Amino acid sequence: MTETTQETIFALSSASGRAGVAVIRVSGPDAEKCASLMKGGLPEPRRARIRTLFDKKMNDRIDVALIVYFAAPKSFTGENIVEIQCHSGRAVVESVLGLLSKIEGFRPAEAGEFTRRAVENGRIDLTQAEAIADLVNAETEAQRRQALRQHEGALGDLYESWRERLINAAAWLEASIDFPDEEIPDGAIDGARAELVSIYDSIGAHLEDGRRGEILRDGLHVAVVGAPNAGKSSLVNALAQREVAIVADSPGTTRDVIEVRLDLKGFPVILSDTAGLRQAVDQVEAEGVRRARARATSADVRILVVDGSAAQDAGIPDAEITVLSKADLLSGQRAELEAPSNSGGLWISAKTGEGIDELIDQLTNLAAQNLGGDSPPLTRARHRYALEEALAALKNALEGGQRGTEIIAEEVRVALRALGRITGRVDLDEVLDVVFKDFCIGK
Numbered sequence: 479m480t481e482t483t484q485e486t487i488f489a490l491s492s493a494s495g496r497a498g499v500a501v502i503r504v505s506g507p508d509a510e511k512c513a514s515l516m517k518g519g520l521p522e523p524r525r526a527r528i529r530t531l532f533d534k535k536m537n538d539r540i541d542v543a544l545i546v547y548f549a550a551p552k553s554f555t556g557e558n559i560v561e562i563q564c565h566s567g568r569a570v571v572e573s574v575l576g577l578l579s580k581i582e583g584f585r586p587a588e589a590g591e592f593t594r595r596a597v598e599n600g601r602i603d604l605t606q607a608e609a610i611a612d613l614v615n616a617e618t619e620a621q622r623r624q625a626l627r628q629h630e631g632a633l634g635d636l637y638e639s640w641r642e643r644l645i646n647a648a649a650w651l652e653a654s655i656d657f658p659d660e661e662i663p664d665g666a667i668d669g670a671r672a673e674l675v676s677i678y679d680s681i682g683a684h685l686e687d688g689r690r691g692e693i694l695r696d697g698l699h700v701a702v703v704g705a706p707n708a709g710k711s712s713l714v715n716a717l718a719q720r721e722v723a724i725v726a727d728s729p730g731t732t733r734d735v736i737e738v739r740l741d742l743k744g745f746p747v748i749l750s751d752t753a754g755l756r757q758a759v760d761q762v763e764a765e766g767v768r769r770a771r772a773r774a775t776s777a778d779v780r781i782l783v784v785d786g787s788a789a790q791d792a793g794i795p796d797a798e799i800t801v802l803s804k805a806d807l808l809s810g811q812r813a814e815l816e817a818p819s820n821s822g823g824l825w826i827s828a829k830t831g832e833g834i835d836e837l838i839d840q841l842t843n844l845a846a847q848n849l850g851g852d853s854p855p856l857t858r859a860r861h862r863y864a865l866e867e868a869l870a871a872l873k874n875a876l877e878g879g880q881r882g883t884e885i886i887a888e889e890v891r892v893a894l895r896a897l898g899r900i901t902g903r904v905d906l907d908e909v910l911d912v913v914f915k916d917f918c919i920g921k
Contacts, residue, residue, distance in 0.1 A: 484506075484507060485506055485583065485585055486504065486505065486506025486507060486508040486509055486511070486581075486583050486584050486585070487504070487505055487506055487584070487585060487586065487587035487588075487591055487592070487595075488502065488503065488504040488505075488512075488575070488578045488579075488584055488585075488586060488587060489502070489503060489586060489587035489591075489592070490502055490571060490575065491503040491561075491592075492566070494568075494571075495566070496566060496567075497566040498565075498566065499563050499564070499565070499566060500563070500564055500565065500566035500570070500571050501561055501562070501563050502561070502562040502563075502564065502571070502574055502575065502578070503559065503560075503561050503562075503587075503592065504559065504560040504561075504562070504578065504584070505553070505554075505555045505557050505558070505559045505587075505592055505595060506557050506558065506583075506584075507550075507557065507558060508558075508581075508582075508583045508584070509557070509558040509559060509560045510547075510558060510560070511581050511582075511583070511584070512560050512562070512578060512581065512584075514534070514581065515531050515532060515533075515534075515540075515574075515577055515578075516529040516530070516531060516532070516545060517529060517530040517531075517532055518530070520545065520547045520560065521545055521546070521547055522547070523547050523548060523549040523552075524546070524547070524548065524552075525546070525547075526544055526545070526546045527544070527545055528542060528543070528544060528545075529542075529543055529544075529545045530542050530543075531543055531562070531564065531574060531577075533573070533577055540564075540570065540573045540574060540577070541564045541565055541570045541573075541574070542564075543562050543563055543564035543565075543574075544562075544563040544564075545560065545561070545562060545563070546560070546561045546563070547559070547560050547561075548560075548561075551599070551601075553601075554592065554596055554601065555592055555595040555596045555599060555601065556595065556596060556599030556600065556601045557595060557599065562574060593607045593610055593611075594607070597902055603631075603634045603638075603901040603902050603903065604634075604900065604901050604902040605628055605631075605633045605634040605637070605861075605900065605901055606628065606629050606631060606634055608628070608857070608858060609625050609626070609628035609629035609633075609857075610629060612624070612625035612628065612629075612695060612857065613625040613626060613629060617739075617741060617746060618741045618744050618745060618746045619744030620694055620744045620745045620746065620845075620849060621694060621695065621746055624691065624694050624695070624855070624857065627854060628854065628857060632854040633854040633855075633856075633857070633861075634900075634901050636684075636853075636854055637897055637900050637901055638901060638903070640677050640680065640681065640897055641894060641897045641898060641901075641903065643673055643676075643677055644673075644674075644677060644890060644893060644894050644897065645894065646670075646673070647670040647671075647673040647674055647677075647890065648670075648887060648890045648891065648894065650667060650669070650670040651667070651670055651883055651886055651887040651890060652887055667883070671876070671886070674872055674875055674876055674886075674890070675876060677872065678869065678872040678873065678876065681865055681868060681869050681872070682869060684853070684856070684865065685856070685862065685865055685866065685869065687853075687855050687856060688848065689856070689862075690848060690849045690850070690855050691854075691855030691856045691857040691858075692855075692856060692857060692858065692859065692862075693778060693848060693849060694745075694746065694849045694855070694857075695857055695858075696746075696748075697739060697746040697747060697748040698745060698746065698747050698748065698778050698779060698844075698845050698848060698849065699748050699750065699776070699777045699778045699779070700747055700748065700749050700750065700777060700778065700779045700780075700781060700841065701750045701752060701770075701773045701774045701777035701779070701780050701781070702714055702749065702750060702751050702752060702781045702783060703752050703770060703773075703774045703780055703781070703782055703783070703797070704782055704783035704784060704785075705784075705785065707785065708783040708784060708785045708803055709783050709785065709803030709804060709828060710751055710752065710783045711736075711751050712803070712828035712829075713781070713783055713801070713803065713826065713828050714736070714738065714749055714751040715828065716828040716831070716834055717740060717749060717834070717837075717838070718738045718740060718749065735750050735751070735752055735753075735769050735770065735773050736750065736751040737749065737750050737751075738751075742838060742841055742842050742845065743838070743842045745842060745845035745846070745849060747841065747845065750773050750777065752766075752769070752770035752773055752774065753766030753767050753769065753770040778848060779798050779799070779841070779844050779845075779848075780796065780797040780798055780799070781797065781798075781799045781800075781801060781837075781841075782797035782799070782800045782801070783801055783803055784800060784801070784802050784803065784823060785802075785803055785804060786802040786803055786804045786805060786807070786825065798844060799824070799837070799840055799841070799844070800823040800824070801823055801824045801825075801826045801833070801837060802823040802824065802825045802826065803826055803827070803828070804827065805825040805826055805827040805830070805832050805833060806827040806829050806830045806832065824836055824837060824840070860900070861900050864896045864897065864899050864900045865896070865897075865900070867892070867893075867896040868892075868893040868896035868897050869893075871889045871890070871892035871893040871896065872889065872890070872893050874889045875889035875890055875893070
């Protein structure tokens with residue numbers, strides 16, 4: 479745990495604008511000084527009390543507010559915190575912030591500074607801090623559940639367990655190097671190497687998750703592709719339940735990729751309407767077709783829209799879902815018009831809504847397959863990069879057996895630093911602590 483930061487910071491913690499209540503947070507060693515604004519002073523810790531806020535210099539009442547005081551270290555930041563819950567009128571909020579700025583030792587907080595102090599003071603780790611941002615930005619139930627699970631420590635605990643196991647393995651290796659005259663228990667070094675193998679396998683399996691955590695944070699990319707006038711834009715509008723794409727009878731109306739964000743039964747989806755796939759008639763359409771094929775290639779899921787009257791695909795053989803459009807026009811002719819290559823296609827009508835619910839069910843099932851899982855997933859590229867570095871170091875350690883214990887120990891140190899960067903715990907002195915605790919070296 480680091481030393482408490484000496485400056486006291488304050489900021490509006492709720493959203494700006496008209497609302498019932500605005501929350502202003504003060505954190506730092508001098509947070510109690512804001513009692514000078516209150517008739518009756520600060521309440522006892524963890525007790526909410528009504529106080530009148532005064533500008534004593536002007537002898538002017540500002541507002542009547544609910545005050546809560548959290549004494550260090552039992553607060554979000556680990557410092558003294560005062561929360562002022564006042565009315566959210568712009569004049570009220572600006573008056574309170576202005577009075578706080580005049581208190582000696584107070585300054586406005588920088589972006590993310592409250593959460594940063596919580597990390598610096600050991601209240602949360604970096605993965606939990608990132609989860610706070612994800613909770614604030616969560617738009618769907620699946621995103622909320624993932625962020626809450628991470629905030630509760632599921633991801634940090636997993637990485638910390640690997641780090642602690644590495645520390646214990648490293649302790650035996652360091653002991654054999656630095657204290658060669660000490661008696662090392664039989665099989666201790668072999669046991670340490672076996673532990674490295676186990677951790678290596680666990681990290682490798684964790685990385686092979688199809689990026690489901692990152693996809694869930696950002697949204698599952700679904701590309702709607704097909705020939706011109708197949709009904710792609712109509713389908714996108716039907717799924718979005720509003721007009722986000724232009725629908726016209728003339729081919730080539732859609733020239734660029736149009737995106738819309740959807741919440742499909744709790745899963746975040748980014749739906750892309752693309753240009754019709756055909757031999758382009760001009761350079762602009764050619765660029766649209768190129769972008770459409772690129773989006774189809776990079777998407778997590780592809781929906782191939784086939785005109786039910788033509789029943790011909792558009793060169794996207796790996797589409798996860800095929801739909802046959804314009805069902806309302808062809809209700810009595812479907813069996814004859816359905817081509818063998820699309821025999822598994824779902825008949826839909828953007829006009830009547832036929833098949834749309836079934837399509838949403840199919841998309842939801844695919845999202846659950848892509849984004850589901852019991853183990854806590856990777857949620858950021860930062861985590862993935864650090865884990866890949868740790869994995870490479872462990873691989874070097876396991877392959878360096880012939881080069882001596884020193885090589886193995888150095889690679890383990892690299893892996894420890896990489897894991898520590900994810901949670902914010904980078905302290906190789908812990909290795910030495912384990913050495914002294916377990917081996918009684920120096921007697």
